[in-house]
Amino acid sequence: MTAIDLPHSTVTPAESATGRIRHIAARIAIYGILILWAFICLFPIFWTVTTSFKIAPDVMKGNLIPFVDFWPQWKGWQSLGLSPDTIFQTSTVRDEFLKRFWNSVVASIVASFLALVIGSLAAYGLSRFSYRFLWMRNKDISFFFLSQLILPPVVLALPFLVLYKEIALLDSRIGLILVYTLMVLPIVIWIMRDQFKAIPVELEEAALVDGLTVWGAFLRIVVPIALPGMVAAFILALILCWNEYFFASLLTSTEAKTLPVMVASQTGSQGINWWAMAALSTAAIAPLIIVGIVLERYIIAGMATGAVK
Template identity: 70%
Template sequence: MTDTPVQIFRDSDTDRGFRMKWWASRTAIYGVLAFWAVICLFPIYWTATTSLKMAPNVMQGQMVPFPQSWTPEGDWAKKLFYAPKWKGWESIGLSPQTLSQESTVRAEFLKRFGNSTIVALVSSTLAVVLGAMAAYGLSRFRYKWAWLKNDDILFFFLSQLILPPVVLALPFLVLYKELALLDTRIGLILLYTLSVLPIVIWIMKDQFETIPTELEEAALVDGLSIWGAFLTIIVPIALPGMVAAFILSLVLTWNEYFFAALLTSTHANTLPVMVASQTGSQGINWWSMAALSFAAILPLIVIGVVLERFIIKGMAAGAVK
């Protein structure tokens, strides 16, 4: 039985209406996502452009980082690289015209950058290693110490995040003075490792609970020890979650300011302390602060883009059980 012309016409109208609804929904979804992307990326844009503006342009809140005196005449390359619109980068010795010159500010910036890199990488690595082992034990074994069981122990770790940092300021200051850890990288590494360890344990516990215990049982039957099964079977499967926990720890330790300003003075100062120091009797050097801030967040942006797939896998793994 063939369709009548009326039936074909109605079917075509239904398909056309379905396609119009589909395109309308897609347009609305992508429009909302694009709007949200603009909101999220605008602070980064504002920071980057502020580092390229002259002082009057910063105070006037201009959106474009070119000075009003910009004219198309003359050498374009010379205007781009040597026009006085690199004020923020020039103030820290990283503008094109100051890179070939000696700069004490640039040397200080590189020292702070090195301190932040070493402290953040080492503390994040230690937190992931220790946190993965603690989380594996809490997810696979049953512990009881006095009235504390697995859930109580896990809550104890998380409860360390409830205390505000200022409460711990005086105890750590006295303790580090007695241990000669003030103004040292080792002191910051130990403190940062302890501060992000509860978050790593929480993330990795959910990650390990998604892995079937039958895999370890089969490994034990084949002759592997608990450590052998953990290192050769569990760790490769849980690697995306470990990378996600590492990146989160890296961001938290890289941006930490309070303890870095409290426990360091000369040798172990980090980038956040240098960014916050761009204030004086004449006001805030917004261009210098913007250049330092953009230089500080640029490594995190690169790491996030490179390891994006691990972040998505690690965050999504604990949601599906």
């Protein structure tokens, strides 16, 4: 038997060290870009929170770092009746804030839930059954729903004003809930359609063979699997409804006014009250941050669902 010469490695120690250096440099560059992008994204929140603890000279000078550039004070929160020295006292401004906060909570949650229910049913139908309406098929109907997001809200201003005046829905939570539901319904349908398409049809067919109805298969098989995606769609709809300003300012005046409208109204005869606006904005975005932290795993699972088919 003759010995077989095995090929020797042609990678020298110098080349191996150079490859490791390049790998480390690439990772440093990637993490550096990610840190920079995170700083850019989080800086507006940082600026808003710190501004709520500033006084007028600190705002005008552009001081940024607490305890270094300026000493935090409660002036912005005092204007809302939410500072430690005013929280237990009677405050009309705080009562107004809580009323607007509750309006935003009710309108956003109810509208997002309705959009999720209606959108999930529509998306399930589009992903499992074949429809024909005039020249449109399933893909055309899905695109029609998504195309509603292209329409500028200002185009609907006059029709909604006239319609809501006729049916007595101006300055009401029900009116906001209806328009918010219509506003976020297309994006919910589009998200949930992809979620349902990622679920094998064989699971439902097996459930039907076992004696379940179509509704039973949907509620007991499909919904539990698509739950992370449904939560992600609900959170997205909630954020869109919570931050909506145009229709809230157009269709409300006193009773149903929401937090974004209240934030935008923080102006006086001498200009914008930055510290009060920053405190109000911080109180407005805090619930969304809490919801995002609590439901983070559902958001990640919902984003990952359907990524690999």
